[in-house]
Amino acid sequence: MVSFVAIVMALFLVATVSAYDVSGDLIVNGSESVKVDGTEVDLAGTTVVSVIAGETITVKVYFTATEDDTDVTVEVEIEGEKVDVDAITSSFDVEANKSYRKVLTLKVPYELKDDVSDDLTLNIEIDGKEYKTEIEDITLRVQRPTYNTDLKSISVPQTIEAGDTFPVDIVLKNIGYNDLDDVYVTASISALGVEKTSYFGDLIAMECYDDDNDCDEDAEDTVSGRLYLKVPYAVESGIYTLEITVENDDTINSVVKQIFIENDFAENVIVTAYSKTVAVGKDAEYSLLIVNPTDKLKVYRIVSESTGDISSSTNQAVVAVTAGSSKTVSIIANADSEGEYNFDVNVFSGEELVSTVTLSLNAEGKTVTSPIVILTVILAIVFLVLLVVLIVLVTKKPEKTEEFGESYY
Numbered sequence: 330m331v332s333f334v335a336i337v338m339a340l341f342l343v344a345t346v347s348a349y350d351v352s353g354d355l356i357v358n359g360s361e362s363v364k365v366d367g368t369e370v371d372l373a374g375t376t377v378v379s380v381i382a383g384e385t386i387t388v389k390v391y392f393t394a395t396e397d398d399t400d401v402t403v404e405v406e407i408e409g410e411k412v413d414v415d416a417i418t419s420s421f422d423v424e425a426n427k428s429y430r431k432v433l434t435l436k437v438p439y440e441l442k443d444d445v446s447d448d449l450t451l452n453i454e455i456d457g458k459e460y461k462t463e464i465e466d467i468t469l470r471v472q473r474p475t476y477n478t479d480l481k482s483i484s485v486p487q488t489i490e491a492g493d494t495f496p497v498d499i500v501l502k503n504i505g506y507n508d509l510d511d512v513y514v515t516a517s518i519s520a521l522g523v524e525k526t527s528y529f530g531d532l533i534a535m536e537c538y539d540d541d542n543d544c545d546e547d548a549e550d551t552v553s554g555r556l557y558l559k560v561p562y563a564v565e566s567g568i569y570t571l572e573i574t575v576e577n578d579d580t581i582n583s584v585v586k587q588i589f590i591e592n593d594f595a596e597n598v599i600v601t602a603y604s605k606t607v608a609v610g611k612d613a614e615y616s617l618l619i620v621n622p623t624d625k626l627k628v629y630r631i632v633s634e635s636t637g638d639i640s641s642s643t644n645q646a647v648v649a650v651t652a653g654s655s656k657t658v659s660i661i662a663n664a665d666s667e668g669e670y671n672f673d674v675n676v677f678s679g680e681e682l683v684s685t686v687t688l689s690l691n692a693e694g695k696t697v698t699s700p701i702v703i704l705t706v707i708l709a710i711v712f713l714v715l716l717v718v719l720i721v722l723v724t725k726k727p728e729k730t731e732e733f734g735e736s737y738y
Contacts, residue, residue: 356401356423356460361392363453363467370451370467377448379470383439388416390431390453394423398457403431407469408450409438423457437471445506445534446472473534476580477505478512481551483573483586491592492562492622501575502551503532515574516556518588521564525556529575562622563683566592594622597629597683598676604689609667613690615660619676621650630677631658639663639670639690664692 363370365378366386380386388405399422406415416433423429441447451467484498497516503509509532517524533548569590574583599618607613621627629648635641641662650656664670670690676683 355462356394356396356398356455356457357392357462358395361390361453361455361462361464363391363451363464364389365451365469372464372467374466374468377468377470379446379472380437381474382437382441382471383474385434385436388433388435388451388453390433390455391428392455392462393428394425396423396460397425398423398460401455401457403433404454404456405433405435406452406454407435407437408452409440411440412438414438437469439504441471441473441504443535446470473504473506475506476509478502478509478532478575478580478582479504480573480575480582480584483571483584485571485586485588489560489588489590491560491564491566491590491594492624494557494559497556497558497571497573498553499556499573500551500553501529501532503534505534505580507579508533509577509579512552512575512577514554514556515576516558517572517574518558518560518569519572520569521561523558523560525558527554527556529554560590562592562594563597564590564592566590594620596620597622598674598686600686600688603687604691606691606693607663608694609692610663610665612661612663615662615688617658617660617674617676617686618655619648619650619658620655621652624652626651627678629683632675632677633660633662633672634675635662635672636670638665638668639672639692641672641674641688643674660688662688662690664690667692667694 361372363372365380365388368378370378390403390405400420401423402418402420404415404417406413414435414437416435418431418433421429438449447470449469449471450465451469453464453467455462455464479502481500481502482498486495489495499514499516501512501514512529512532513526514529515524515526529552531548532552533550536548536550567590568587571586571588572583573586574581576582597620599620601616601618603615605613605615617631619629619631621629627650629650631643631646631648633641633643639662641660644659644661645656648656648658660674662670662672668691670692671687672690674686674688676686
């Protein structure tokens with residue numbers, strides 16, 4: 330019995346002394362030290378270093394080698410309930426009685442779902458070709474960030490048409506250490522100048538349960554809400570960035586999401602032909618289709634701008650277009666001399682410039698005389714011909730008639 334007790338006590342002492350050095354052939358013999366984010370770790374476990382969930386920490390390992398060894402690596406691991414994270418150095422050589430320092434970085438797992446803080450285990454292994462030392466079961470206290478929100482989901486329709494008012498459904502959770510008061514959520518599409526803000530209320534850090542005391546059972550750490558954004562009618566089809574921002578007096582957090590907006594009529598003015606070629610003085614006619622994609626009646630004002638060498642006009646200066654319909658407007662232009670000319674047609678809705686269309690005219694050939702002038706010249710020529718004929722007829726002498734006398738035999 331005495332021998333058995335002595336053996337048990339010896340094994341207990343060995344286990345106590347080698348709580349961090351579990352291997353038989355040690356590359357380090359009790360001279361190691363560890364710092365987490367600059368704070369010395371108490372390897373005996375008397376004090377515990379606290380870290381923040383989700384943040385990246387720096388682990389510095391100091392040790393003095395007791396033996397010469399090669400292909401040595403230092404590996405650091407944090408054991409979580411669901412996820413383990415680790416980091417390892419590249420291989421290096423050590424010499425006996427020489428001190429070394431290795432720095433590793435790794436991200437603290439975020440597993441604090443139902444707690445604001447919890448304990449995780451940090452393990453360190455110094456492993457060489459011939460020797461190995463393990464420093465195990467270092468306790469780290471992991472806490473939630475002081476103030477933190479998590480956008481659990483952002484839902485929008487798969488198809489968004491220009492001019493539509495579409496919903497943005499948001500699920501928000503408080504994953505911070507403290508409660509969040511007066512939370513506001515803003516949804517915006519900066520490229521379109523669209524923004525909407527809504528009040529989401531207060532979010533507690535941990536929800537109360539039936540067996541909790543001194544807590545409000547109606548308070549929640551998760552909330553859902555909906556915001557509506559209206560897309561302008563005159564936007565181009567494409568991918569846009571939807572930004573969701575959550576903020577209160579203590580924190581602000583933003584998440585972006587890509588959305589696709591379709592628009593079959595990105596332009597309010599559609600031109601069938603931007604350039605035409607005609608003879609000098611001839612009229613060139615352009616057709617402008619004025620589109621009103623909105624859900625209201627709109628009145629457009631068409632203004633044609635031209636220089637002194639080219640004139641242009643419209644058959645309708647003001648056009649009323651009903652909701653979801655269109656009208657065609659004709660633009661007439663002509664030039665007094667040969668050359669290529671550009672002129673602008675501006676379309677206004679009230680005082681707002683909706684669109685500016687640049688049209689081109691290529692005038693070719695000599696100046697064409699007006700038809701009235703040509704007709705006048707022709708009539709003048711005919712008149713002159715008739716006048717000459719008349720004069721000739723009037724001035725011509727009649728021929729003398731031959732007289733025959735009577736003869737009697």
